[in-house]
Amino acid sequence: MINFFDLITYGIILGGIYAICAIGMILIFKATDIISIVQGELMAVGAYCLYSFAVVLKWPLGLSILMAIAAVIILCLFIERFALRPLIGAPLWNSIMATVALMITIQAVIRVTWGPEHFSVPPYMSRTPFTISGIRLTYEESTIFVVCLIYVLLLFLFFKYTKIGKAMRAVQLDKEAAALMGISVKKVFSLVWIMNGILMGTIGVLMAPILGVYPTMGFIMIKGFIVAVIGGFASFGGAILAGLLLGVLETLSGVYISTAMKDIVSFAVLILVLLIKPTGLIPEIVTKRV
Amino acid sequence: MSLIKPWQVCSILIFLLMLTPLWADSYFVYIFSLALVISIAAVGLDILMGYAGQICFGQAGFMALGAYTTAYLVNHGLSFWLSLPIGGILSGLAGLMIGLPALRIKGHYLALATMSFAYIIYLILLHWEGVTGGPRGMPALRPEWPISFTEDTRFFFIILGIAIAMVALARNIVASKYGRAFMSLQKDEIVSKSMGINLLKYKTLAFMISSFYAGIAGGLYGPLIGFLDPQSFSVIESAYFLLIVLLGGRGTIFGAILGAFIFVSIPELVRRAEHFQEVIYGLIFLAILIYMPSGIMGIFSKYKSLFTKRLGNGKLLKPLISMPMSRSEPVGLSDTLSPIQEKQLFSSAEGSDRTFLQVMNVTMRFGGLVALNDLSFKIEEGEVFSLIGPNGAGKTTALNVITRLYEPKNGEVIFRGENFIGVKSDRIIERGISRTFQNVGLFEGLTALENVMVGLHSFGQSGFFQTVVKSRTARQGEAWKRWRALEMLRWVNIDDVAFHVATDLPYGKQKLIGIARALVSEPRLLILDEPAAGLSHHEGEFLMELIRRLCDENGCSILLVEHDMDIVMGVSDRILVLNFGKKIAEGRPEQIRNDPLVVEAYLGEEEIEGDASD
Numbered sequence: 061m062i063n064f065f066d067l068i069t070y071g072i073i074l075g076g077i078y079a080i081c082a083i084g085m086i087l088i089f090k091a092t093d094i095i096s097i098v099q100g101e102l103m104a105v106g107a108y109c110l111y112s113f114a115v116v117l118k119w120p121l122g123l124s125i126l127m128a129i130a131a132v133i134i135l136c137l138f139i140e141r142f143a144l145r146p147l148i149g150a151p152l153w154n155s156i157m158a159t160v161a162l163m164i165t166i167q168a169v170i171r172v173t174w175g176p177e178h179f180s181v182p183p184y185m186s187r188t189p190f191t192i193s194g195i196r197l198t199y200e201e202s203t204i205f206v207v208c209l210i211y212v213l214l215l216f217l218f219f220k221y222t223k224i225g226k227a228m229r230a231v232q233l234d235k236e237a238a239a240l241m242g243i244s245v246k247k248v249f250s251l252v253w254i255m256n257g258i259l260m261g262t263i264g265v266l267m268a269p270i271l272g273v274y275p276t277m278g279f280i281m282i283k284g285f286i287v288a289v290i291g292g293f294a295s296f297g298g299a300i301l302a303g304l305l306l307g308v309l310e311t312l313s314g315v316y317i318s319t320a321m322k323d324i325v326s327f328a329v330l331i332l333v334l335l336i337k338p339t340g341l342i343p344e345i346v347t348k349r350v
Numbered sequence: 351m352s353l354i355k356p357w358q359v360c361s362i363l364i365f366l367l368m369l370t371p372l373w374a375d376s377y378f379v380y381i382f383s384l385a386l387v388i389s390i391a392a393v394g395l396d397i398l399m400g401y402a403g404q405i406c407f408g409q410a411g412f413m414a415l416g417a418y419t420t421a422y423l424v425n426h427g428l429s430f431w432l433s434l435p436i437g438g439i440l441s442g443l444a445g446l447m448i449g450l451p452a453l454r455i456k457g458h459y460l461a462l463a464t465m466s467f468a469y470i471i472y473l474i475l476l477h478w479e480g481v482t483g484g485p486r487g488m489p490a491l492r493p494e495w496p497i498s499f500t501e502d503t504r505f506f507f508i509i510l511g512i513a514i515a516m517v518a519l520a521r522n523i524v525a526s527k528y529g530r531a532f533m534s535l536q537k538d539e540i541v542s543k544s545m546g547i548n549l550l551k552y553k554t555l556a557f558m559i560s561s562f563y564a565g566i567a568g569g570l571y572g573p574l575i576g577f578l579d580p581q582s583f584s585v586i587e588s589a590y591f592l593l594i595v596l597l598g599g600r601g602t603i604f605g606a607i608l609g610a611f612i613f614v615s616i617p618e619l620v621r622r623a624e625h626f627q628e629v630i631y632g633l634i635f636l637a638i639l640i641y642m643p644s645g646i647m648g649i650f651s652k653y654k655s656l657f658t659k660r661l662g663n664g665k666l667l668k669p670l671i672s673m674p675m676s677r678s679e680p681v682g683l684s685d686t687l688s689p690i691q692e693k694q695l696f697s698s699a700e701g702s703d704r705t706f707l708q709v710m711n712v713t714m715r716f717g718g719l720v721a722l723n724d725l726s727f728k729i730e731e732g733e734v735f736s737l738i739g740p741n742g743a744g745k746t747t748a749l750n751v752i753t754r755l756y757e758p759k760n761g762e763v764i765f766r767g768e769n770f771i772g773v774k775s776d777r778i779i780e781r782g783i784s785r786t787f788q789n790v791g792l793f794e795g796l797t798a799l800e801n802v803m804v805g806l807h808s809f810g811q812s813g814f815f816q817t818v819v820k821s822r823t824a825r826q827g828e829a830w831k832r833w834r835a836l837e838m839l840r841w842v843n844i845d846d847v848a849f850h851v852a853t854d855l856p857y858g859k860q861k862l863i864g865i866a867r868a869l870v871s872e873p874r875l876l877i878l879d880e881p882a883a884g885l886s887h888h889e890g891e892f893l894m895e896l897i898r899r900l901c902d903e904n905g906c907s908i909l910l911v912e913h914d915m916d917i918v919m920g921v922s923d924r925i926l927v928l929n930f931g932k933k934i935a936e937g938r939p940e941q942i943r944n945d946p947l948v949v950e951a952y953l954g955e956e957e958i959e960g961d962a963s964d
Contacts, residue, residue, distance in 0.1 A: 165629055
């Protein structure tokens, strides 16, 4: 029999992953108004790179992690420069479709390069659980959770206190006006995509040992999207809460109802949220200040 | 006039397609069949995306629904010929169920909701093994009646026949009032509402049409392949449908078909690596978005009239209903009732002898700003009533309250004995009120004539099914509308540009088209929101003459908001002056001109400006 608390913690890991995925999306949306469908593939590229560096090439772990994240950042810069920047000024719709096209392309490239196999990556640290006031945790789980919190804190500070962070919000509100005020829209776009690269690279690296590396792993993007919507598509805090909620809900329904229900539950939640409260379940606590 | 007529191109293409089994081997025939099946779903999606401007990320999901339903029914003994439409209708209903709630939300939420739907369908197919066979799939049989269609070349003709029928229906929809309504709501939702287009109804309808087409395509796809498995209907496949529509060019039926044929032939060109084609798809997709945003048909847009049937590009139909109307004869006076008069009589049969328009104690707030403060006024039948005042005085707000675009905080609007609070904005035009907009608000891409025809949206008896099959009533109604719209353009003296794209015309002509669009429904009250703004002096004079003629000939009342004092003083019977949402004066032009309050608040500035320019 599986321990209930183990399930909860597994749900929390999953939720953390969803949340970072959603945060990347919200970040891009906040600054550029684009919904990035390519998120999942960026993460997959990070995971595959880690696998190639650490397992195939047997580079040291720390170097592999850094290089994998760097690879995702470079990919992001390419995407921004060659696919999205030419579309600045075109209908928003086209930019969103462009990320769909990128999703198809990158996924196909992954299949061509690495094949359809399912690879596994050895865990970074011991999986023996430790206990904090009665709750069993593993280092892996707590790392994901801590990383998630750190990123949110950094983003929060970034948007609140840095000049460029404020510029980003201006660009989202009105690109033309922002450009007239001397804010470089291009620079903001690049920066957002670099930040997104760091986020998605990190999540790919963190996920690789837990869920394995396989071509369709990018579909987690849809979950990130769902989390972003439930969280209100504006607040990072909302995304974390929604991510944890969905992660736990999915894990529990996967075990107590059926594995098939696992995914259907999250979509059902989404459709419910869209029907009842299209602005998201979590009120915009953070948005008002961010 | 083009030398090649669209129907000629079409019949040649269809003839060549019919000959395919003669010159091609069976594999080629199979590829063609596949392309035709994909075309059906793509044409449906194009009506939704290209015409109604809504995004759907779940076309493969709807296709799966049709495919599995049809195959399941056939496997359980029902005839293919019954199962196919059942599958299509079921898929259409699913479109209604997803569309109705999902269309309240916009853009990316809609994309997500439809994508989720497709993903749920995929998961159900995968896991409901008892019915769908799960990952092992499910056989799909070909019809055995009236003859056996197991041979690819025979089944090809079924697919070709159904595809032609579906495309023909799609073209009928697109060229009808439904197509115009779709285009209008894509371009400007607010203006569409005022033209009597019920947004929710039309968006949902577009969604249903799109999913019905997907369902029929699915029902044909199964028997063509002989086998159904969930992998053929994944979310990626839905994304490919978007690619197909974009590739051909949004908003052209022919483009969707072209896109489908190109899409299906790409893997035949690159058979080297299994997933290499997907890389190519993705890159083509990207390149189109960046370099060719209006698709392949965009390149041909110069020769568009050769391929696509756009209303008004062809010959003018002779009016099938005779209704006398010309410049010498007042608009709308005739022995037989036009559809407009019937509707107006029906909608307000009892109220003709009461107050015409009465606005009572209307207060309108936006947050802390009071845009209208306890505003009351009356308009009598047949008079020209002007609302003037400085910028931000609440003039347009008042118009928006009357046309129900804004919900006032309190107060009442009574038109011919009917309280308007509770009437939806898209039903106003039927009651006999139509309006123009400050920013003109012509529908981009539609011709002048089509724009004016949108103004007749609410009128006419033919329902959806009559329109789709182009019944006699529908054709007569359409011909009547076209003729009437042309008469209207003639009346404002711009019938020479009837077939030009309206938004490409000079501003003055656009304004007149806007007025013609409002006039075409024979309103009892015409609301003009700054009609002279941006016009030359000459055009302004023509406008004044037009307004006078309107009142004299038709007895149509006019509510005018205008800054040009020459026009206002020249045409108005009575004037109301607004300042900060409050009425500061009301009366005949000469009274207003001499009212000290008005001079201080508004006219004074005008005069100084006038002196400066003299």
